Amino acid sequence: MSRPTVSAAEYPIVPGFHPDPTVCRVGEDYYLAHSSFEYFPGAPVFHSRDLVSWTRIGNILDRRGQFLRGDGRPSGGIYGSTLRHHDGRFYFVTTNVGDAGSGQTIVSTEDPAGVWSDPVFVPEAVGIDPDLAWDEDGTCYLTWTGAVNGENGVWQGRLDMKTGTFEAPPYLVWQGTGLAHPEAPHLYRIGGRWYLLLAEGGTERGHAVTIARADRPEGPYEACPHNPVLTHRSTPHPVQNTGHADLVETADGGWAAVYLAVRPGGFTPSFHVLGRETFLAGVDWVDGWPVVDENRYEFTPDDTAFEDDFTAPSLGPRWVSPSSEPAKIASPRPEGGLDLREPGDGSPGLLCTRVTDLRWEAEAVFSGSGRFEVRIDDRHRYGLVFADGTVRAEARIGGVRADLGAAAVGSGTAEGSTVDGHAIGGDVVLRLAAVECEAETMTAYGPDDIVLSVNGTELARLDGRYLSTEVAAGFTGRMLGVGAAGSEPSVLHRFRYTPG
Missing domain, CATH: 2.60.120.200 (Jelly Rolls)
Structure with a gap:
């Protein structure tokens, strides 16, 4: 019996508890990773050649030296992350909130289906949802949501990847549009500009994706006049809580975004039971800003049996x-x-x-x-x-x-x-x-x-x-x-x- 074709706007490309998606491409191969909280091994990683059919190839954090147990509490452990490919290696940066001394955790590999390195910790970067990006000179920028000297916000610093220390004091960057909980920053170099993508509104019904751009990684940033670029808040859409997106350039020169969302059911206020799942949308660039096309992708879901x-x-x-x-x-x-x-x-x-x-x-x-x-x-x-x-x-x-x-x-x-x-x-x-x-x-x-x-x-x-x-x-x-x-x-x- 053939399975029906579905829209990626209404059906996840990775169903079930797979939140905080982060994606990168090398040639025609796409790789996708997720947060996993208290569950070990942590950070499931997937491979695809078409962005819609994904095969699990392992777990990035499969040794306790990479993912310290810490307090082990429910909804602790591995939070939002970023997966990137730079100079022949894959890098994965994440937060283990169960271990207060780790700060951010970075591991790397040449083969995402193989063994990942021992971690480099960044204890000065206290907070969640770290991102890694490199400029043309090879300088690495760590951007994250957290606190420095007691001041909360979205922070950035130039990072020494070998030691996990900053080359200069971190600084605040764009703080979003004013919605609650600006977090999950991703920094991109696109078309000669730097773009900073955020999740805002909290990971519940008010969730949204916003973006700003600048001439330099540290800013100052100009907010997109059409923010939020993705949200389902206050709509009757069957998929809700849309946010925490990551952009990827496709093999044919186009663009796409992965993002988390939920499928609630039952009487008001509705209840979601599978956790936050991973969805896919197309992206067009208009006047230097991303325009999300949620209906671009249709696919036949893989059999989950x-x-x-x-x-x-x-x-x-x-x-x-x-x-x-x-x-x-x-x-x-x-x-x-x-x-x-x-x-x-x-x-x-x-x-x-x-x-x-x-x-x-x-x-x-x-x-x-x-x-x-x-x-x-x-x-x-x-x-x-x-x-x-x-x-x-x-x-x-x-x-x-x-x-x-x-x-x-x-x-x-x-x-x-x-x-x-x-x-x-x-x-x-x-x-x-x-x-x-x-x-x-x-x-x-x-x-x-x-x-x-x-x-x-x-x-x-x-x-x-x-x-x-x-x-x-x-x-x-x-x-x-x-x-x-x-x-x-x-x-x-x-x-x-x-x-x-």
Whole structure:
């Protein structure tokens, strides 16, 4: 069955929790990276030849020396970043807000799908959303949002890349149009001028993209008379919170922009559950200013379904852990599957993958014991716990915990049983699904319902609004997590995800 063509104005090029996109091009190859907050490995990186079909090629920050755990709190960790190519190398600069002493973190490589360098830290640059740009003489400019000597704003400094120190004191540059939270600066040299792109209005419904230009990196800057150049605020558009953009010159000499946005649903004020996703627009230059064409790109989305029996010698890059490390939680078995364990480091002890669709079904096949949940963070999650021959459905919403139902499964289903054509022997199939909301009243209408079941028996059906950013707060999106439970060994044999 063929998949329908969609507009990039209404459907993300990278769906699910992939915020703060940053893009660069080398020849005909495009590379895209994202913030990842408390999840490790951090900063997922993708490759494309056409800007609309993206393949994940790894995680930039895959060693703890690059991404210090710090306080490990939800929505901490790796914030907004910039990915650039200069003089034969790729550079990635980001903020680890969980580690107060790092300032900004810079890593580099010749191959973005390979190993990235040990970090250079810039402790003098306190704040978030750093950017790197170079002038014709090779001088490197670090621009970021933060504070210097107690003064908040968008700052810039000439950086010694080898030492992580500034060659002269940093200085304030353009502070935006006056909207709240000017941040996410990106600096470009285009057509003999310097352009400074910002996100303003906060990363919620008021989000917007603004731009200014100058003859020198430090300014003074002239604001675009048509600011904001991109926003959906106060419109009925199904995609909202548009902002945090990055520009790229295309291989054919045109221009494009990647930006973050959300797809809210349910009754007012609407609720987004997948986090901030990555969208694409065309860009034209008119009188020296960018004009965004949101409807330029149409494409057929890639299939998001996958199945993993964990027969590979190592975990694929989709598997990450909140405030811990996958290697501390899961070990591949010689015959396939994973042995799961509690890491003992105070983290949730979960191996996670991103939810990428508004409607979906996922199943985890265990033996012995195990747990399977869908979560926004530690305090907003629904899940199933298999231990001592029983599966329990449970929920946590803020400070409230609830046990919702249970089923005795013994050692699992009968030998020779199958689920959707797969032999499952004596294993237990835990299943989560996001389905259409069954609201009794208009005000109960949410983005979806979450159904929790075991071996085909439904144990609970829960309101999806409580696993949304509007309720949970923070910067992440829904994740599916598996982990150990109970006193018996926890063995995960198979994991399957299917869009609805």
